[in-house]
Amino acid sequence: MRKLAFYALAAVTSYVLISCSSDNVELIKNPQNTEKLLKSFEIKRDANGRYSIDYNVDDNVVVSSVKNSTSKINEFYLSSENKSIGRNNYKEELPLEEDQLKIGFVEDSYENNRTIFIKDQDILLAKGEENEEFLKEYSLAGSGTDIYQLDFTVNKGITTDFVYNKEEMRYEIHLKEGDNRRKSYSKTFIKTEEAPLEIHFINHRNQEQRLAADITGRPVVIIND
Template structure:
């Protein structure tokens, strides 16, 4: 009996070690972020799209919810899947909602855009901004790229009170049309970007300013979604 005990203990330790390793691997897989990066884009014709990269073995499914929001679900795939994806979306009543849901860890990202349909938009909203994109980088920062039309002055500021990155656009002589900014997410963990269109050159005439398009990106920690 004494000879069996050490062998039994050794086997027990081996099985316990294997079980612990398997549990660690499962936990690591569960906490792994499937979404690597994404880019929200609006082209010169007002069309919206989103390009995104995911980790290997990630299945992607897109759904249209009853409230017209768009949900992109990322889950574990058995077979090898494409890592680069692109979807086109339409504004619904001047709103666009896109959500990423990672099934393995419950992580949720909500993107909300308020903009005017360029087909029906009045001059003053579209005469300044040509196109723009917002990219979520793998290091957690964001990159805002945008192009303005001819004779458009641009001023980029951060509104501390409202925690909003503001791009002020107005008529004026300028040589630069293409701009790029790397921006950090505020402590609220909600990124807000407003393009502020000034109908008149005077910034004091705030009543003429139109805040469109505006973008809100929120990494949700609760179960609330849209």
């Protein structure tokens, strides 16, 4: 009788051990490592209208950049290796195409992907030409969080007003001519899970006539992840 009880206990123990071993194997096959490979990035438009991107990764991350000919997205594929690559910082110039710029960061876990869409007018200036737009230059920086930092400079005599458009669920920066000596601004934005982060620069021209056609929204920046 004792032998039967022992064999029964052994059978149950073996089953539990096998089940635990199977779970361990499954965990090894499907690791739950969702650490973000992209540490930070900064998109810039200089005073001449040229766009560029700086981004930082861990030193064990391999980066492959591809221009998707169908979607026109500048795709950056990030994958982790078990050895040091010896490079953390990358920089590329990204020209507008049909007044648009699309950027996509794709990580090998597919857990932390991020897309950035920019709509702007191609205003590339030759050497010596002066930028007469309301917005002179700007940059948008992000990291592994949902917090983004916008820094921008306007030309002389341009006033700035920050507005959140609840109906459109977007942030608007209204620029118009006025008596203002301040040129540099900085603003922090927090992206929510419910919607993309949208930032629109709204340029108001010919205020005396108040023509709707003279209100233009550019550049526009949309971030989704």
